[in-house]
Amino acid sequence: MIFKWFNERLEIDKFRAKFLSKxxxxxxxxxxxxxxxxxxxxxxxxxxxxxxxxxxxxxxxxxxxxxxxxxxxxxxxxxxxxxxxxxxxxxxxxxxxxxxxxxxxxxxxxxxxxxxxxxxxxxxxxxxxxxxxxxxxxxxxxxxxxxxxxxxxxxxxxxxxxxxxxxxxxxxxxxxxxxxxxxxxxxxxxxxxxxxxxxxxxxxxxxxxxxxxxxxxxxxxxxxxxxxxxxxxxxxxxxxxxxxxxxxxxxxxxxxxxxxxxxxxxxxxxxTYGPPSPGTPVMRPDWYFLPIYGFLKLIPGDLSFSVPGxxxxxxxxxxxxxxxxxxxxxxxxxxxxxxxxxxxxxxNPLRRPFMTSFGMAGIVFICMDAVSGYIDVLHIAPAKMAVYVVFATLAAWGVSFGLLRSYNRKRGSDVKT
Ligand code: HEM
Known part of the structure; x- marks a missing residue:
């Protein structure tokens, strides 16, 4: 009864037939x-x-x-x-x-x-x-x-x-x-x-x-x-x-x-944190902002240069x-x-060595930046950590690309991606 009343005015049936059966x-x-x-x-x-x-x-x-x-x-x-x-x-x-x-x-x-x-x-x-x-x-x-x-x-x-x-x-x-x-x-x-x-x-x-x-x-x-x-x-x-x-x-x-x-x-x-006070607590942001925070820690504090304006x-x-x-x-x-x-x-990501290994390198790079947010706890100098970040990223790229290429050589190119 109620449905009929609405249906006569809004043609819900037509909408249902068109979208709900998709x-x-x-x-x-x-x-x-x-x-x-x-x-x-x-x-x-x-x-x-x-x-x-x-x-x-x-x-x-x-x-x-x-x-x-x-x-x-x-x-x-x-x-x-x-x-x-x-x-x-x-x-x-x-x-x-x-x-x-x-x-x-x-x-x-x-x-x-x-x-x-x-x-x-x-x-x-x-x-x-x-x-x-x-x-x-x-x-x-x-x-x-x-x-x-x-x-x-x-x-x-x-x-x-x-x-x-x-x-x-x-x-x-x-x-x-x-x-x-x-x-x-x-x-x-x-x-x-x-x-x-x-x-x-x-x-x-x-x-x-x-x-x-x-x-x-x-x-x-x-x-x-x-x-x-x-x-x-x-x-x-x-x-x-x-x-x-x-x-x-x-x-x-x-x-x-x-x-x-x-x-x-x-x-x-x-x-536990309490209201704001003049003292600055040691804090780390939540995990999703950690890569930015970690990357900031890797940059030398005196690295700055002037640009017009x-x-x-x-x-x-x-x-x-x-x-x-x-x-x-x-x-x-x-x-x-x-x-x-x-x-x-x-x-199929296994069939796309370049893009997949590029993605893997990107993920490792972001994760390593997040780890850099903890260099004070890990007692690693920023310059040393920066080397680790670059090395891990290149290694992720090289290893995944090498493995996927040899996998594809063995399997031939019978599968379209
Ligand atoms: C609030 C955030 C988001 C919501 C609620 C959302 C929701 C969805 C849903 C429900 C689908 C269909 C199911 C699926 O494929 O998982 C979809 C498909 C899609 N989404 Fe998102 N999405 C969001 C963010 C993103 C982001 C960050 C990207 C990429 C940059 C993206 C790109 C796409 C694309 C390209 C499709 C089509 C996938 C296909 O046809 O295989 N979306 N999204």
């Missing part, structure tokens, strides 16, 4: 994109709860007899609420999971060449999604306004200020003036709960529309299946009900894992040029590895 190919690695999306959903739901109780202000208020910033006090109070702490932890663990899922998804796209023609645009949209996901994590970090958040954010402030020509302007735009100041927390709060989620939602919708239009790449086994079945168009399962049941079951499983982890493993305990400092090199260069290399990938025809199937 076929999606299946492969376990296709769940990585879904993992990123479902983590985002959990972040929005838990974020609404936190946003209702959080106070985006640095005015000093009394908390257990001490004067602390209101934002810090509100987070401590959330932790004291029944279910408050677990929801905060689910929010933070989901953020970790989303970043890990985006990275794993990007890696899968890279190694199976899914960025090739006609999916280059979705590769660029994906890179944008990655950048905004990192911005979400970065803006969220300051909000509790603990000793840890303020120190971590001030590193980013000095990096953004160090950029010649535009540094002053960008740091004023991001931090709403000098940092720390009373204006920064409201600015970060607005970005974190409004600008970033809306941008993510918009880009995810665009990502999915392009995916539906261009169709998903298929597992290589579908090639043989199609040939034996007389050239079917696409092999997979329909959106409704099969794909929906798979996705919902997967989401429930993810939620179960995140809640379990959040129950037992604390994250960002603001009560400004100065390039170690902060500019480590915090802006290094990630900018990596982003540029990723953006150029579809142009470096061009295909003459549309790519319908996932490529």
């Amino acid at each position: 076929t999606f190919p299946t492969h376990p690695t296709f769940l990585l994109g879904e993992m990123a999306f479902f983590s985002f959903v959990t972040l929005v739901v838990t974020g609404i709860f936190l946003g209702l109780l959080y106070e985006p202000s640095t005015k000093m208020v009394a908390l257990f007899g001490a004067m602390v910033p209101a934002s810090y006090a509100s987070v401590v109070k959330i932790d004291l609420l029944p279910m408050g702490m677990i929801i905060r932890r689910i929010h933070h663990w989901s953020a970790m999971l989303m970043i890990a899922a985006v990275l794993a998804h990007l890696t899968r796209i890279y190694f199976t060449s899914a960025y090739r023609r006609p999916r280059e645009i979705n590769w660029f949209v994906g890179l944008g999604l990655w950048g905004i996901t990192m911005l979400a994590a970065f803006t969220g970090y300051l909000l509790p306004y603990s000793q840890f958040s303020v120190t971590a954010t001030s590193i980013a402030y000095f990096i953004s200020k160090s950029v010649p020509w535009v540094g002053d302007w960008t740091s004023r735009l991001l931090f709403a003036g000098e940092f720390p100041s009373d204006a920064t927390v409201p600015r970060f709060f607005f970005m974190h709960v409004m600008l970033v989620p809306v941008a993510l939602l918009g880009l995810i919708s665009l990502h999915m529309l392009i995916l539906v239009k261009q169709k998903h790449t298929e597992p290589p086994s579908n090639r043989w299946l199609k040939e034996s079945e007389g050239g079917r168009k696409l092999i997979g399962i329909p959106v409704w009900p099969e794909q929906t049941v798979v996705s919902m079951s997967f989401y429930l499983f993810l939620l179960f894992v995140v809640v379990l982890i959040a129950t037992y493993i604390p994250l960002n305990p603001v009560e 400004g100065k390039i400092t170690p902060e500019t090199i480590g915090g802006v040029i290094f990630p900018g260069f990596l982003a540029l290399v990723l953006a150029l990938i579809p142009f470096l590895d061009r295909a003459k025809q549309d790519q319908h199937y996932m490529a």
Whole structure:
């Protein structure tokens, strides 16, 4: 009855026939994109709860007899609420999971060449999604306004200020003036709960529309299946009900894992860090910012040179040029590895020695930069560590390229990629 009422007005039947019967190919690695999306959903739901109780202000208020910033006090109070702490932890663990899922998804796209023609645009949209996901994590970090958040954010402030020509302007735009100041927390709060989620939602919708239009790449086994079945168009399962049941079951499983982890493993305990104080604590950023932090540690402190209108400092090199260069290399990938025809199937990484070994070298380089964030603990001099980074990267490239080339020589070229 209700369905009929809506159907007469909105022609839901037509939509159902068109979209819900669409076929999606299946492969376990296709769940990585879904993992990123479902983590985002959990972040929005838990974020609404936190946003209702959080106070985006640095005015000093009394908390257990001490004067602390209101934002810090509100987070401590959330932790004291029944279910408050677990929801905060689910929010933070989901953020970790989303970043890990985006990275794993990007890696899968890279190694199976899914960025090739006609999916280059979705590769660029994906890179944008990655950048905004990192911005979400970065803006969220300051909000509790603990000793840890303020120190971590001030590193980013000095990096953004160090950029010649535009540094002053960008740091004023991001931090709403000098940092720390009373204006920064409201600015970060607005970005974190409004600008970033809306941008993510918009880009995810665009990502999915392009995916539906261009169709998903298929597992290589579908090639043989199609040939034996007389050239079917696409092999997979329909959106409704099969794909929906798979996705919902997967989401429930993810939620179960995140809640379990959040129950037992604390994250960002603001009560332990305390409110900001004049002393600077020794701190390391979360794992996803560790490569940038580690790379900064490898640059000699006195390495700086003048350019017209400004100065390039170690902060500019480590915090802006290094990630900018990596982003540029990723953006150029579809142009470096061009295909003459549309790519319908996932490529086999074992059959692509150059691109696969290039990817392996990139992963080792990033991991070694992350390890460099610990040189003080490992007691390794920066110059020595830089040599290790270069050596490990070249070794990863050379060894994987050599192994894959000899594998392909033995197997011949019977498989198209
Ligand atoms: C918030 C972040 C992201 C979400 C929620 C997301 C979601 C998805 C989903 C659900 C799919 C279909 C299933 C799959 O292939 O895994 C997909 C496909 C795709 N994604 Fe993403 N993605 C994100 C980030 C990225 C990034 C960082 C890249 C690469 C730079 C990327 C590039 C692509 C491409 C090229 C496809 C088509 C794959 C194919 O046809 O085989 N995405 N994405």
